[in-house]
Amino acid sequence: YLNVVGPAAVLRHVRRCWASLFTERAVIYRRRNGIEDRTVRMAVVVQRMVLPDASGVLFTADPVTGHRRTATVDAGFGLGEALVSGLVNPDVFTVRDDAVVAKAIAVKQRALHALPGGGTREVTVEPRQQERPALTDAQVVELVRLGRRIEAHFGCPQDIEWCLTDDGFRIVQSRPITTLFPVPV
Known part of the structure; x- marks a missing residue:
C-alpha cells in the first residue's frame, strides 16, 4: 500500500497485510507445499513515504x-x-x-x-x-x-x-x- 496517511489508516493497512496470509491463493500454496497454517508468521514493514521524481x-x-x-x-x-x-x-x-x-x-x-x-x-x-x-x-x-x-x-x-x-x-x-x-x- 502506498501513501497511507495517519495512524488509524496505517494500522488498518497492516491488518490487511496480515489478512493476506489467508487468501485462497496463500492457503492453496501452503497446502501444496506442506506448510502448516499455524506455523506461518508475517512481519509488516512500514516505511516513510518517498515522493520521487x-x-x-x-x-x-x-x-x-x-x-x-x-x-x-x-x-x-x-x-x-x-x-x-x-x-x-x-x-x-x-x-x-x-x-x-x-x-x-x-x-x-x-x-x-x-x-x-x-x-x-x-x-x-x-x-x-x-x-x-x-x-x-x-x-x-x-x-x-x-x-x-x-x-x-x-x-x-x-x-x-x-x-x-x-x-x-x-x-x-x-x-x-x-x-x-x-x-x-
Missing part, C-alpha cells in the same frame, strides 16, 4: 543472460508501482564497468504520483517530457555503484527497488535475484 528497478546482474558484471536499470517518472505493475514502459539502461553501454528511452505517457491527503493518482506526463530520460547516464552509474555496495553487503546479486528525490537515491527494497544460475566454482 523517478523510480525503478536495478538488477546488479543481468537477469536474462546471468552476466554478473552487467547491471540493468529500469526507470520511469514518479512512483515505481507504475513500472513494476506494468502500467508504464520504462527506460532501460545496461551498465558494464561503470559505463552505460546501452539504453532504450521509452515514451513515458503516464506516471503515478502520491496525493497530499493519501493514496495515489495516475497522471499524464507533459508531452515535452515524455521522451526525456528519467535518469542521466551519470545518475545511472551512481545508482549501479550503490547497488554494487548493497550486493557486496548481502553477498549475492540483488533485485533493488529505488527512488530518486531531490536528496538523492533512496533504496526501498533489496532482495536476491532468484532467476540466476549458480556461478561455477
